[in-house]
Amino acid sequence: MTQLDSAQNSLWKIFLMAHTRLVNRVEQDFKQAGLPPFEWYDVLIALKQAPDQQMRLSELAQELLVNRTNVTRLADRLENAGLIQRKVCKDDRRGAFAVLTKAGLEMQQKMWTVYSQSIAQYFSRHLTQKDTVVFTKALTSMLTALDEQS
Amino acid sequence: MTQLDSAQNSLWKIFLMAHTRLVNRVEQDFKQAGLPPFEWYDVLIALKQAPDQQMRLSELAQELLVNRTNVTRLADRLENAGLIQRKVCKDDRRGAFAVLTKAGLEMQQKMWTVYSQSIAQYFSRHLTQKDTVVFTKALTSMLTALDEQS
DNA sequence: ACTAATTAATTACAATTGCAATTATTACAA
DNA sequence: TTGTAATAATTGCAATTGTAATTAATTAGT
Numbered sequence: 109m110t111q112l113d114s115a116q117n118s119l120w121k122i123f124l125m126a127h128t129r130l131v132n133r134v135e136q137d138f139k140q141a142g143l144p145p146f147e148w149y150d151v152l153i154a155l156k157q158a159p160d161q162q163m164r165l166s167e168l169a170q171e172l173l174v175n176r177t178n179v180t181r182l183a184d185r186l187e188n189a190g191l192i193q194r195k196v197c198k199d200d201r202r203g204a205f206a207v208l209t210k211a212g213l214e215m216q217q218k219m220w221t222v223y224s225q226s227i228a229q230y231f232s233r234h235l236t237q238k239d240t241v242v243f244t245k246a247l248t249s250m251l252t253a254l255d256e257q258s
Numbered sequence: 259m260t261q262l263d264s265a266q267n268s269l270w271k272i273f274l275m276a277h278t279r280l281v282n283r284v285e286q287d288f289k290q291a292g293l294p295p296f297e298w299y300d301v302l303i304a305l306k307q308a309p310d311q312q313m314r315l316s317e318l319a320q321e322l323l324v325n326r327t328n329v330t331r332l333a334d335r336l337e338n339a340g341l342i343q344r345k346v347c348k349d350d351r352r353g354a355f356a357v358l359t360k361a362g363l364e365m366q367q368k369m370w371t372v373y374s375q376s377i378a379q380y381f382s383r384h385l386t387q388k389d390t391v392v393f394t395k396a397l398t399s400m401l402t403a404l405d406e407q408s
Numbered sequence: 409a410c411t412a413a414t415t416a417a418t419t420a421c422a423a424t425t426g427c428a429a430t431t432a433t434t435a436c437a438a
Numbered sequence: 439t440t441g442t443a444a445t446a447a448t449t450g451c452a453a454t455t456g457t458a459a460t461t462a463a464t465t466a467g468t
Contacts, residue, residue, distance in 0.1 A: 112374050116382040119394050123381075126397040127277045128323050129404050166416060173278045178455065180418055202416040202463045224262050231273070232266040234399040239392060244269050246393070247276040249384040254279050316446060328425065330448055352433045352446040 134226045141222045144189070144215070147172075149223060151186055152216035155208040162207040164197065191215050284376045291372045294339070294365070297322075299373060301336055302366035305358040312357040314347065341365050 135146050154171050155161050163171070169179040183206050186192045191212035197203035208216075235243065285296050304321050305311050313321070319329040333356050336342045341362035347353035358366075385393065 112378050112382060115387075115390050115394070116385070117374075117377070119385070119390050119397075120377045120381055122394060122397045122401070123277075124281075125323065126400055127273075129401060131274075132323070133404060164416085173275065173282070175456075176417065177419090177457080181454080197416090200416075200464070202461095204417070224267075227267070227270045228262050230400060230404060231270055232262060234396050234403065235266070235269070237265075239396055240265050240269050242389060242392060243396070244265070244272060246384050246389055247269075247272045250276055250380060251272070251279060253384065254283060254380060314446085325426075326447065327427080327449090331424080347446090350434070350446075352431095354447070 130230055133230055134223065137222055137226045138219065143219050143222060147182065148186060148191070149216065149219045151182065151206070152191065152208065152212055152219070155192065155206060156213060156216055160207075161213075162195065162205045165204050165206060168206060186212070280380055283380055284373065287372055287376045288369065293369050293372060297332065298336060298341070299366065299369045301332065301356070302341065302358065302362055302369070305342065305356060306363060306366055310357075311363075312345065312355045315354050315356060318356060336362070 131146065138144065138146060150172050151168065154168060155163055158167075165179050165183060166176060168183075169176050172179065172182075174182065183192065183194065186206075187194060189211075191209060192206045193209055195205040195207050197205055232240075281296065288294070288296060300322050301318065304318060305313055308317075315329050315333060316326060318333070319326045322329065322332075324332065333342060333344065336356075337344060339361075341359060342356045343359055345355040345357050347355055382390075
């Protein structure tokens with residue numbers, strides 16, 4: 109039975125706080141630039157990188173760690189904004205693809221100019237190259253363990 | 259103008275993903291143990307550590323990085339559950355204190371037995387002592403910079 | 409081939425959040 | 439002191455989220 113020492117406990121607290129503050133700040137930057145919320149970027153970049161710039165909604169749900177219900181509705185919003193389009197899946201008529209539109213790609217690019225600046229300024233700037241490596245290893249190890257477990 | 263390299267970019271992505279996965283897992287552990295959501299713990303521990311185990315709602319809002327509206331309603335829920343009590347503030351009649359109740363303290367303790375296990379298992383276990391120090395420094399530096407800025 | 413179980417996506421409803429008033433009190437300045 | 443601005447908390451309303459049903463199509467077992 110593992111025990112927590114005080115440095116570990118306080119790191120967890122700082123980790124949560126840093127996440128909240130960073131995300132709030134990034135959201136604020138998007139808002140100030142008149143851009144859509146944070147979450148939309150994840151959809152756009154996932155589609156951009158997918159084959160044919162399209163993904164099944166259920167794939168998208170997994171990728172984004174969002175449940176299906178909410179992907180349905182997130183997709184509704186992006187579709188309303190003209191950034192993606194739904195396409196029925198011929199192999200499986202139950203399913204739907206989300207396809208990136210031209211406007212969607214442009215939005216991804218516009219958002220990235222803001223987003224990359226924010227990440228660099230608030231996050232990466234505070235990490236040495238070595239920090240980055242160490243940090244990546246540790247977080248990856250956590251993710252792997254979570255995967256294996258359940 | 260700062261630029262992002264690919265290691266930094268992918269670390270940011272992993273950071274976000276790790277946060278989501280960890281928080282989901284902890285929530286799940288609380289739920290399985292029949293305990294209230296994550297967020298309640300933050301309220302309980304904040305009050306426990308405050309002088310007289312009480313805080314103004316606005317202080318609580320700052321501490322939790324939640325806006326006042328939502329603190330009002332979070333406090334409603336905890337008060338309904340008997341874990342805190344509101345008390346009018348004599349110095350400033352506009353204001354209210356949230357006071358930790360006996361049941362609230364007991365709940366904090368019960369939650370901590372579950373929570374500390376989860377943190378240790380999913381998070382701290384993957385960090386060496388040195389990692390913990392480095393990690394803490396980096397995140398603290400981000401938080402400080404965010405504070406100074408705006 | 410046919411029924412039952414599974415899966416993809418959506419919808420309904422309740423709970424939570426964010427934003428914009430609102431209320432009550434305090435602080436300040438003419 | 440009196441009127442104006444600022445502050446603490448709350449409330450109303452719209453948008454978002456989570457959970458549980460619902461619908462439609464596919465897969466598996468007999």
